[in-house]
Amino acid sequence: MGFLNNTTITIDAVLTKRGRELLARGKNEFAVTKFSIADDEIDYRLWDTSHPNGTNYYGSVIENMPLLEPVSDETQVMKYKLVTLSKETSRLPILQVAISSLNFTQGGGNGELLAPGTMNSTDSEQGYTFIIHDTTVATLQVATAAPSPSAPLAAVTLSDEELTQSQNVSGLTARVLPQVFATPDQKSTQITIVGNQTGATTTVTVVVNKTSLGSPTSGVTKQK
Amino acid sequence: MALSGTFKLFDAENDVVRNIKSTISSGIWSTGVNTLSTAYSQSAQSSSTGLYYYDIYKTSPATDSEAEIQYSITYGHLHGSGSLGTVGAATGNRASAAIHAQLVNLVLGPNVEKFTYAGDTTSKHFYAISLKRARMRERLDPGNWELWLDSGANLVKLIDDSGATTNPTSGIGGTVFNVVSGSIQSGTASTKTAAASQGGGGIGLFYPDLGLIVLNADQMDSLVADITTVTTSDTLGGNVPRFFDSIVQGAKFQARREERLSSTHFFCRAGNKEFNFSNNPTFFTSSDGTFTQPTFFKDPKTYITTVGLYNDANELLAVAKLSQPVLKSYSREALIKVKLDF
Numbered sequence: 001m002g003f004l005n006n007t008t009i010t011i012d013a014v015l016t017k018r019g020r021e022l023l024a025r026g027k028n029e030f031a032v033t034k035f036s037i038a039d040d041e042i043d044y045r046l047w048d049t050s051h052p053n054g055t056n057y058y059g060s061v062i063e064n065m066p067l068l069e070p071v072s073d074e075t076q077v078m079k080y081k082l083v084t085l086s087k088e089t090s091r092l093p094i095l096q097v098a099i100s101s102l103n104f105t106q107g108g109g110n111g112e113l114l115a116p117g118t119m120n121s122t123d124s125e126q127g128y129t130f131i132i133h134d135t136t137v138a139t140l141q142v143a144t145a146a147p148s149p150s151a152p153l154a155a156v157t158l159s160d161e162e163l164t165q166s167q168n169v170s171g172l173t174a175r176v177l178p179q180v181f182a183t184p185d186q187k188s189t190q191i192t193i194v195g196n197q198t199g200a201t202t203t204v205t206v207v208v209n210k211t212s213l214g215s216p217t218s219g220v221t222k223q224k
Numbered sequence: 225m226a227l228s229g230t231f232k233l234f235d236a237e238n239d240v241v242r243n244i245k246s247t248i249s250s251g252i253w254s255t256g257v258n259t260l261s262t263a264y265s266q267s268a269q270s271s272s273t274g275l276y277y278y279d280i281y282k283t284s285p286a287t288d289s290e291a292e293i294q295y296s297i298t299y300g301h302l303h304g305s306g307s308l309g310t311v312g313a314a315t316g317n318r319a320s321a322a323i324h325a326q327l328v329n330l331v332l333g334p335n336v337e338k339f340t341y342a343g344d345t346t347s348k349h350f351y352a353i354s355l356k357r358a359r360m361r362e363r364l365d366p367g368n369w370e371l372w373l374d375s376g377a378n379l380v381k382l383i384d385d386s387g388a389t390t391n392p393t394s395g396i397g398g399t400v401f402n403v404v405s406g407s408i409q410s411g412t413a414s415t416k417t418a419a420a421s422q423g424g425g426g427i428g429l430f431y432p433d434l435g436l437i438v439l440n441a442d443q444m445d446s447l448v449a450d451i452t453t454v455t456t457s458d459t460l461g462g463n464v465p466r467f468f469d470s471i472v473q474g475a476k477f478q479a480r481r482e483e484r485l486s487s488t489h490f491f492c493r494a495g496n497k498e499f500n501f502s503n504n505p506t507f508f509t510s511s512d513g514t515f516t517q518p519t520f521f522k523d524p525k526t527y528i529t530t531v532g533l534y535n536d537a538n539e540l541l542a543v544a545k546l547s548q549p550v551l552k553s554y555s556r557e558a559l560i561k562v563k564l565d566f
Contacts, residue, residue: 010561011544019541034231035492037499038530044506047517074540078532081230082499091513120513197229199503
């Protein structure tokens with residue numbers, strides 16, 4: 001009779017850049033209250049149901065792979081979070097947005113409404129986090145607040161430059177407002193939408209064209 | 225409490241253990257070794273700061289561009305003897321007086337002008353070893369250093385008496401121990417002559433918090449044949465180079481550093497019904513959300529690779545990675561202790 005391994009897995013954490021920043025401000029600013037778990041680096045297509053040794057070995061390729069060390073850039077880790085759903089779930093949540101890309105001309109009226117929906121699940125209680133990666137192209141405004149609003153999730157994968165220009169808002173729907181700029185003639189960016197309950201993610205492309213003097217055109221064209 | 229979806233709140237009572245103190249010790253010298261058998265100085269330094277102190281390297285800075293300073297050695301005299309300059313003179317910066325005043329000011333109380341060693345012995349001059357801060361980090365580990373000085377055909381082996389001291393002295397310079405002759409080669413300190421029994425008074429003082437070893441120059445003259453301290457006024461005595469030569473010939477400086485870490489442990493508990501699905505794009509198809517592995521229906525399997533610690537604003541403050549993926553399913557729970565050092 002062998003011994004069961006009941007040891008706790010112990011791992012060392014590294015502070016992210018944001019964590020260091022808050023720690024430097026004082027201990028009250030650094031308050032860990034919750035955790036999340038991710039499976040970055042895992043490719044479930046390696047799950048091998050034809051393994052000759054049987055079910056216990058279906059995941060052996062995944063289970064024996066080494067993992068990379070953590071990095072302190074919070075935008076490069078925790079990309080794919082594990083999520084708690086009902087056992088009966090047969091399909092994973094997928095975010096759907098009627099508009100996959102937005103094309104504005106500068107001063108495009110009241111902007112455009114983004115109203116995502118969650119297929120196979122719901123984010124209707126806590127809403128969605130809308131992250132625009134470059135606020136010199138467009139900004140975001142909450143149009144409909146969520147019944148139990150969640151704080152916006154941190155940006156998912158943004159560069160340092162984008163972080164300084166990004167904007168996060170949280171709600172059921174959000175309005176995209178194009179910005180005015182002198183140069184260049186066209187600017188584009190992306191909006192990442194994350195379900196606050198399900199963690200499901202989708203992106204919308206935003207393009208804003210500079211208005212030529214004397215041009216009567218303004219407004220938005222949608223691409224479905 | 226499980227939040228819907230991707231986060232789980234910590235139970236502050238049961239899941240978070242704060243302020244766990246631990247002491248970490250390690251080899252103090254470059255590349256983490258605990259023994260230096262070589263010592264090099266930098267020739268270019270002798271024309272500038274070399275009048276005050278010598279920086280000591282593990283490898284020769286003349287041939288190794290990555291040579292790092294390990295410690296510095298210096299000589300101080302109450303009246304500036306052994307260095308150029310006198311009070312009121314236009315030339316000479318009285319280097320040994322400056323060094324003496326500097327260390328006295330740092331580690332002794334007000335209105336004290338000389339170091340007092342075991343046996344209530346005072347001396348007007350000293351040799352000192354100051355560990356580089358980057359090497360020492362927080363403090364030099366008491367009872368775990370040994371310095372050999374060459375003395376003709378013999379070696380003078382110096383250690384501290386922390387192992388034999390149950391009530392160490394503590395003052396402005398922090399905790400202080402006596403420097404005694406002895407060895408730590410057996411794993412524990414073996415004192416040859418106790419500080420109180422040392423003829424001529426104590427050999428020196430050891431300040432672990434400052435990484436400073438002050439050696440009574442009178443005793444160095446007496447014990448170390450290679451050191452003959454020049455105490456002539458307004459004279460470049462070359463005392464630091466002679467002390468350096470004795471260290472080079474002794475060819476052994478063993479030491480450890482010590483750090484006290486404050487840690488917080490977060491127990492991340494993933495219950496059997498939690499975290500069994502994934503937003504990983506290889507976990508489901510993008511068209512309709514069905515599993516890429518049909519066997520995952522009603523029996524999903526996920527793999528834990530990363531744990532993120534968040535604040536109320538959903539900002540990722542710390543992240544930890546496992547060495548290998550850990551399987552999670554409805555039939556398995558995971559308890560991961562995340563240790564965060566400050």
